[in-house]
Amino acid sequence: MNGPTLTARAKTLITGNSEMADRIRAHHWAATPLGPIEEWSETLAATVNLMLHSPFPTILSWGPEMVFLYNDAGIPTLMGKHPGALGGLYRDVFHEAWDLVSDDLEACFYRGETAVRDNMFIPILLNGVIEDHYWSYSLIPVYENGKVSGVYDAYRNTTEIVMGARRLRQSEAKLKLATEVAKLGVFVWHTAEDRASWENERMYEIFGRAREDGPVNGTAFLNEVVHPDYREAFQRAMEATLQKGERFYFEGIICHPDKTLHWIEAIGQLQVRTDGSPGQILGTMRDITQIKKSEEALGDSSKRLGELAAIVASSDDVILSKDLNGIITSWNAAATRVFGYSAEEMVGASILKLIPENLHSDEKTIIESIQAGRRVEHFETVRLTKSGQLLDVSLTVSPVKDEKGQVIGASKILRDISGRRRIEQSLLQAEKIAATGRMAATIAHEINNPLEAVMNLLYLLRPMITDPDGINYLSSAEDELGRVSHIAKQTLGYYREHASASSASLAEIVLHAITIYEPRCTAAGIEIRKSLYSSRKIVLRRGEMMQVISNLIVNSIYAMPAGGVLTISVEDAKSSRDGILLTIQDNGVGIAADDLPRVFEAFFTTRSTVGTGIGLFVAKQFVESHGGQIEIESRNNANNHGTVVRVFLPISTAYDGSGN
Numbered sequence: 321m322n323g324p325t326l327t328a329r330a331k332t333l334i335t336g337n338s339e340m341a342d343r344i345r346a347h348h349w350a351a352t353p354l355g356p357i358e359e360w361s362e363t364l365a366a367t368v369n370l371m372l373h374s375p376f377p378t379i380l381s382w383g384p385e386m387v388f389l390y391n392d393a394g395i396p397t398l399m400g401k402h403p404g405a406l407g408g409l410y411r412d413v414f415h416e417a418w419d420l421v422s423d424d425l426e427a428c429f430y431r432g433e434t435a436v437r438d439n440m441f442i443p444i445l446l447n448g449v450i451e452d453h454y455w456s457y458s459l460i461p462v463y464e465n466g467k468v469s470g471v472y473d474a475y476r477n478t479t480e481i482v483m484g485a486r487r488l489r490q491s492e493a494k495l496k497l498a499t500e501v502a503k504l505g506v507f508v509w510h511t512a513e514d515r516a517s518w519e520n521e522r523m524y525e526i527f528g529r530a531r532e533d534g535p536v537n538g539t540a541f542l543n544e545v546v547h548p549d550y551r552e553a554f555q556r557a558m559e560a561t562l563q564k565g566e567r568f569y570f571e572g573i574i575c576h577p578d579k580t581l582h583w584i585e586a587i588g589q590l591q592v593r594t595d596g597s598p599g600q601i602l603g604t605m606r607d608i609t610q611i612k613k614s615e616e617a618l619g620d621s622s623k624r625l626g627e628l629a630a631i632v633a634s635s636d637d638v639i640l641s642k643d644l645n646g647i648i649t650s651w652n653a654a655a656t657r658v659f660g661y662s663a664e665e666m667v668g669a670s671i672l673k674l675i676p677e678n679l680h681s682d683e684k685t686i687i688e689s690i691q692a693g694r695r696v697e698h699f700e701t702v703r704l705t706k707s708g709q710l711l712d713v714s715l716t717v718s719p720v721k722d723e724k725g726q727v728i729g730a731s732k733i734l735r736d737i738s739g740r741r742r743i744e745q746s747l748l749q750a751e752k753i754a755a756t757g758r759m760a761a762t763i764a765h766e767i768n769n770p771l772e773a774v775m776n777l778l779y780l781l782r783p784m785i786t787d788p789d790g791i792n793y794l795s796s797a798e799d800e801l802g803r804v805s806h807i808a809k810q811t812l813g814y815y816r817e818h819a820s821a822s823s824a825s826l827a828e829i830v831l832h833a834i835t836i837y838e839p840r841c842t843a844a845g846i847e848i849r850k851s852l853y854s855s856r857k858i859v860l861r862r863g864e865m866m867q868v869i870s871n872l873i874v875n876s877i878y879a880m881p882a883g884g885v886l887t888i889s890v891e892d893a894k895s896s897r898d899g900i901l902l903t904i905q906d907n908g909v910g911i912a913a914d915d916l917p918r919v920f921e922a923f924f925t926t927r928s929t930v931g932t933g934i935g936l937f938v939a940k941q942f943v944e945s946h947g948g949q950i951e952i953e954s955r956n957n958a959n960n961h962g963t964v965v966r967v968f969l970p971i972s973t974a975y976d977g978s979g980n
Contacts, residue, residue, distance in 0.1 A: 329358050333365050334372070338392045341372050343406055352407045353385045363464040367472065374474065379410075380462075381425065382470040386410040397477060400447040416445045428459040428471045435459040439478050454482040505605040507535075509588075511562060512599070514538050526584060526607045528576030547573040547581065561590050561601065568601055571608070583612040638734035641720060644691060646671040646683055649729065658736055660706030674703050676710065690719045690730045700737070712738045821861050826900050826969065827852040827890040829862060833869040834888065837877070845883025846876075853891040854900055859973050864942040868950075871935035872904045872965050878927060879908025879963060899948070899970040906963055910956030919952060939967075946973040 334345045334357075350356045354364070364382060368389060371378045377394040381387065388408045395402050398413075405413040410425065420442050424435040438456045445451075457475035461468040505523035509516050516535040518524065524531055527545070536545055538558075546554050550572030561568040568588035573581050588603020638655040642648050648671055651663040659666075659674060666673070672680055682701060689696050696717040703713050714737050720729040778798050785791050834848060841848050876886050884907045893901040911919065911926060918924045920940045936952075943950045947970050954963040 333357060333360065335369050336372050338372055339395070340390065340392050340406075343403055344368065344372075344389065347407050349407065352387055353383050354387050354407075361464060361469075363462065363469065367462050367470060371472070376474050377476060379473040379475070380470055381410045381429070381473065382462075384429070386425065386429070386471070388413045397444075397475075400445065414444065416450060417442045424459055425471055428461050429468055432461045432463075432468050434461065439482050453477055453479045503606055507586075507588075507603055507605060509538060509601045509603075510599075511538070511601060516541075523605065526582070526605055527574070528578060528580070528582075545574045547575060549573070561588070565590055565592070568603060581609075582607055583609045635733075638736075639731070640666075640734070641729055641731045642671050643729045644687060644727070646687065655734075658705070658711070658734070659703075676702055676704050686715075686717055686730075690717060691727055693719050693727055695719065703734070711736055712741045821859050821973075823857045823859050824862050824865075825855050825857050826860075826865065826902060827855050829865055830869055830888060830890055830902065833866060833873060837870075837873050840877060841886060844877060844880065846880055847883075847885050849885060849887045851887075851889040851891070853889070856892065856900060856971070858900065858969060858971055860946055860969065861942075864945070868939040868942050868967065869902070869904075871939045872967075875935060875965075876904060876906035876908060876963070879906055879910070881909075884908055893968055895968075897968075897970055899968055902967040902969070904965045904967075908962060910961040910963055911952075911954035912956055916952065916954055920950075943967055943969070946970075948973070 331345065334341050345357070347357070349360075354360065360368075367380060367382075371380045371389065372391050374391055375393060377397055378391050379394060380389040382389065386409055388405055388410050390398065390405065398405050401413055411418045411422070414421070420440075424437065427433040428435055436458045439454045440456070441452070442455050443450050443452050454477070455475055456478050457473055460472040460474075462470040462472050464470075503522060505526045506519035507516060507523055508519065514537045516537050518535045521531070523535070524533075527536060529536075542551055542554055553572055554570050557568060557570040560566040568586065568590065570584075570586045572584065574584055575581055584605055585608045586603055586605045588601040590601050591599045635652060635654055638658050639650075639652045640648055640655055641650040648666050648669055651661075651666045655666070656662055661673075671683060675683055679701060686696055686699075696715065699715040699717070701713060701715065703711050705711060714735045716733045718731050719727045720731050722728050775798070778794060782791075782794060785794050830850070830852060834850060838848060873886070873888075880886070887903070887905040889901075889903045891901055891903075893899040915924075915926055919926075920936050924937075940950050949968045950965065952963065952965045955961050
């Protein structure tokens with residue numbers, strides 16, 4: 321084939337007039353593993369054209385080197401990389417994300433596995449800056465002559481979707497918190513059916529009714545609940561809403577079943593049906609009896625200020641305010657109780673007085689957020705008392721605005737969480753002590769048997785020793801062995817768990833174990849994937865099962881020194897016996913086939929520097945004592961390695977009923 325013919329084929333091989341079609345036709349492919357464009361196979365050319373005409377961002381990785389091609393829709397995701405990415409190698413183009421996507425790409429290319437990922441967190445380098453993004457993608461193998469030759473990758477950036485959903489959840493949480501703090505009842509009134517739905521317990525409190533009494537509809541509300549003096553006002557409010565579409569607002573007196581009178585304020589909005597007819601009124605209601613009583617005595621302004629002051633003064637949480645320079649302007653009684661400073665000492669002083677010197681930068685960050693009108697919620701940090709004690713605290717800081725809406729300061733709610741932290745640490749320490757005790761007891765049990773044998777041998781030896789020195793040595797040996805035996809028996813007594821079995825959810829125990837080991841996994845580069853599908857409860861010894869799960873997780877962590885994936889699932893067993901199946905799987909180094917039959921033996925271990933060989937032995941004893949089974953599968957091939965441990969626990973365990 322001569323040069324002009326090759327050039328003519330190159331012009332017609334790639335179709336379309338898009339930017340990337342032009343760039344692909346003009347690219348110097350001879351300098352890449354794909355070779356000259358005129359010599360491309362029909363499969364490669366067809367796949368490139370398919371990619372170019374796709375409306376979705378698409379990447380085509382061709383050959384074992386994964387040469388990088390993409391379409392016009394993919395250009396915005398390659399800011400700072402385009403057009404240099406064309407013809408490069410995937411691992412070089414997206415070097416910052418290679419570790420996160422290489423497993424899927426290689427599985428698709430080398431094993432023909434299709435991969436579909438939704439909302440996967442993959443930071444990428446855009447215009448020289450690493451940015452956090454979420455992506456959904458599907459990897460499809462492209463076959464040529466019965467062999468995978470490329471990977472077709474259609475994807476989209478879902479960052480806005482993920483962040484939008486996150487913001488929505490946060491907004492819902494804030495709304496719920498706001499209604500709780502404001503003591504608002506939430507209701508829905510279906511006007512056509514004259515049927516009411518009360519959405520929270522506060523509505524029943526406002527009406528002085530029990531939940532079993534049910535909500536009050538509009539007719540009953542007007543004729544039986546509203547005070548006669550306010551029925552006309554309620555009717556006017558309803559007519560303005562239903563006939564004119566105005567916001568629903570009613571303020572009046574209602575009568576409780578115990579004949580006491582209460583002021584209420586109801587605010588709502590009419591939702592119109594698609595046919596234009598009135599649908600339902602969504603609204604909130606609150607008991608304003610105290611407000612009204614205070615208004616009568618002191619006026620609206622003084623009442624609201626007094627109520628706010630009373631709330632602040634009686635709060636168990638520290639409530640204080642400060643200006644934008646960090647100068648404290650108010651200080652409640654709880655603040656004095658927690659920090660030891662009086663209001664006279666702190667009002668006018670800098671907030672930095674309460675902050676350890678190494679955390680002064682936190683205050684700058686908080687002030688910047690407040691100045692921007694943003695609230696800081698549940699910020700956990702450390703604060704300093706008058707006596708020099710450090711406290712673990714949780715902060716919520718809100719901007720304070722003037723009548724013009726300008727931020728002039730901040731209100732801060734501070735909760736001392738030192739007790740909670742101490743409890744958490746105590747629980748972790750208790751679990752460590754329990755694990756140590758169990759291991760010591762197992763070792764003591766193994767030592768106790770040979771100790772008794774040696775004691776018996778010494779007893780048989782005593783009549784044979786006549787030399788006085790020998791008799792003395794023999795007595796000393798018997799005394800020392802007796803002391804060792806006593807220590808072993810003490811250890812065994814410490815180990816035996818006397819707590820009775822109780823009904824518990826295996827999924828909750830697994831979740832607790834994950835919480836404990838997650839920081840360690842994160843530090844080791846291990847991703848935890850959990851699938852807790854069964855919440856059924858069974859009768860078991862919680863401490864023993866916690867030890868089983870902990871042993872298995874620790875084994876997986878040691879098996880993945882360079883990081884990996886730890887998958888933990890709890891599901892209903894799909895077998896002839898009714899029960900729950902716990903599966904713990906890792907893609908670590910695996911266990912040799914010769915060693916696999918011995919893993920449940922006491923003191924057998926495959927780790928050369930750490931490990932006692934007790935973990936799986938103890939786990940097996942505990943599982944079988946519950947009437948369950950434990951099994952293990954493992955591979956240690958270079959390209960196929962990892963371990964799977966399955967624990968089956970029957971619904972009726974050995975501790976359930978009279979068998980316990």
